Amino acid sequence: MSAGTQPITLITATPGGGKTALAVQLMQEAVAKGRPLFQLGIPELKLPYIPTPPISDWTEMRIDPEDPDKNELPYFTFPENALIVLDEAQRIFRVRSNGAKVPDHVAAFETVRHTGVTFLLMTQNPTFLDSHIRKLVGQHIHLRDVGLLGRWYYEWPECGNPDSFATAPIKKKWALPKASFGLYKSASLHIKRKYTLPPVMVMFIVMLLIGVVAIWRVYGSISAKVHPEAASAQIEAAKGPSGPSGGPSVPPPVKPSTVADGGEYLASFTPLVPGRPESAPAYADLRQVKAMPRVVGGACNKRGCKCYNQQGRDAGLDEMQCRDWLRNPPFDPYKEEESAGGSDVRPVAERGAGGAVPGA
Structure with missing residues (x-):
C-alpha cells in the first residue's frame, strides 16, 4: 500500500522521529501530481499550498443521495482530490467525553470517500485523537528511531498500536528522506543524535568479553596439564644455562605476557572518544581514513546560511x-579534473550544489 492513498492516513512518532519529513515527502508527490494542497502546523513550508480555512468553514450540510429519508449530513468543502495535511492533529480532533455530540468536522469523515479528498494526520500517539477518527483510519504509519539500530517504519491497514509495533503487517528499515531537507523549518531534523547502548546490550557485551577471557584461561590451564613437557621446556628456557664459575646466572628479561587480563581486555574495547565505538584501541590497525570533508554546497534562508x-x-x-x-x-585542488571538452564552470547555484545568497 502506498503511503497517503487512503481517505485518512495517520502518521505517529515521538518528537524527532521523522513524521514531518515523511509528510513533506508525500506533499511533494501530491504537488507534482497537481493536487490542491492544504496544510496546518508545518512552519515555513517551501511547497505551494493553501492555508486551511477556519474549522467552521470545513463542512457544509448536504442531502445524502443514498438516504431514502433525504437526511442532511456534513460534507467537507475542500476541492475535489485535495490533500489536507494537519500536524499535531490532536489540537483539532481532541478526545471527547462519552455521550458528547460528534462535531461536524469529525462526522464529515464518514462521507469523505465521496469527495476524493484525503487527509494526512500527524500526532505522537493515536490515543490523542477522537475515537471516531481512529475508527475511520485506513492507513497508520508509525516511525521509530532506535538509536544505533537505525530508524524503522511500521504500517497497519487500520489504526494500530505503536506499543505493539511487532504486530504491524509491514515492517522495514527507513531513513529520513533527504529531499525533504530544507523544505520546512524543523527543530530536530538536523540535530546530531547522541546514542547510548541499552543496558541489556551493555550487559551482554560485558558477559561475552568475560566469557572469552575465561575460556582462554581455561584453555591455557588445560593445555599445561595435557602437555607438561612443553611447559617445563619453557621454564628451563627462561632460566638459561649457569655460568662457568657455577654462580647463579642472570635470567634473560621476560617479555610481557601477550594474554591480557580481564580489565586490560575490556579497556581495549572501550572507545577513546565517547560515542565513537570505532575509536577503541582494539581497532587501531583497522582504522584508515578513506575520505576527507569537502564543502560541496549550502543554502540560505531567513534564519541564516548553512553549508554542507x-x-x-x-x-x-x-x-x-x-x-x-x-x-x-x-x-x-582535490577534485579530479573534468574530461576534455566537459569543463563545468557554471555557478554553484546552477550545479545544484548550493542556494541563493540573500544580499549577495
Whole structure:
C-alpha cells in the first residue's frame, strides 16, 4: 500500500522521529501530481499550498443521495482530490467525553470517500485523537528511531498500536528522506543524535568479553596439564644455562605476557572518544581514513546560511564563511579534473550544489 492513498492516513512518532519529513515527502508527490494542497502546523513550508480555512468553514450540510429519508449530513468543502495535511492533529480532533455530540468536522469523515479528498494526520500517539477518527483510519504509519539500530517504519491497514509495533503487517528499515531537507523549518531534523547502548546490550557485551577471557584461561590451564613437557621446556628456557664459575646466572628479561587480563581486555574495547565505538584501541590497525570533508554546497534562508559536505552533513562553517563560500567558491585542488571538452564552470547555484545568497 502506498503511503497517503487512503481517505485518512495517520502518521505517529515521538518528537524527532521523522513524521514531518515523511509528510513533506508525500506533499511533494501530491504537488507534482497537481493536487490542491492544504496544510496546518508545518512552519515555513517551501511547497505551494493553501492555508486551511477556519474549522467552521470545513463542512457544509448536504442531502445524502443514498438516504431514502433525504437526511442532511456534513460534507467537507475542500476541492475535489485535495490533500489536507494537519500536524499535531490532536489540537483539532481532541478526545471527547462519552455521550458528547460528534462535531461536524469529525462526522464529515464518514462521507469523505465521496469527495476524493484525503487527509494526512500527524500526532505522537493515536490515543490523542477522537475515537471516531481512529475508527475511520485506513492507513497508520508509525516511525521509530532506535538509536544505533537505525530508524524503522511500521504500517497497519487500520489504526494500530505503536506499543505493539511487532504486530504491524509491514515492517522495514527507513531513513529520513533527504529531499525533504530544507523544505520546512524543523527543530530536530538536523540535530546530531547522541546514542547510548541499552543496558541489556551493555550487559551482554560485558558477559561475552568475560566469557572469552575465561575460556582462554581455561584453555591455557588445560593445555599445561595435557602437555607438561612443553611447559617445563619453557621454564628451563627462561632460566638459561649457569655460568662457568657455577654462580647463579642472570635470567634473560621476560617479555610481557601477550594474554591480557580481564580489565586490560575490556579497556581495549572501550572507545577513546565517547560515542565513537570505532575509536577503541582494539581497532587501531583497522582504522584508515578513506575520505576527507569537502564543502560541496549550502543554502540560505531567513534564519541564516548553512553549508554542507559531500555526505550531506553540516560542513562546520559559520554563517559568514558559508556566505563567502557560496558567493565565491574557492578552487578545489582535490577534485579530479573534468574530461576534455566537459569543463563545468557554471555557478554553484546552477550545479545544484548550493542556494541563493540573500544580499549577495
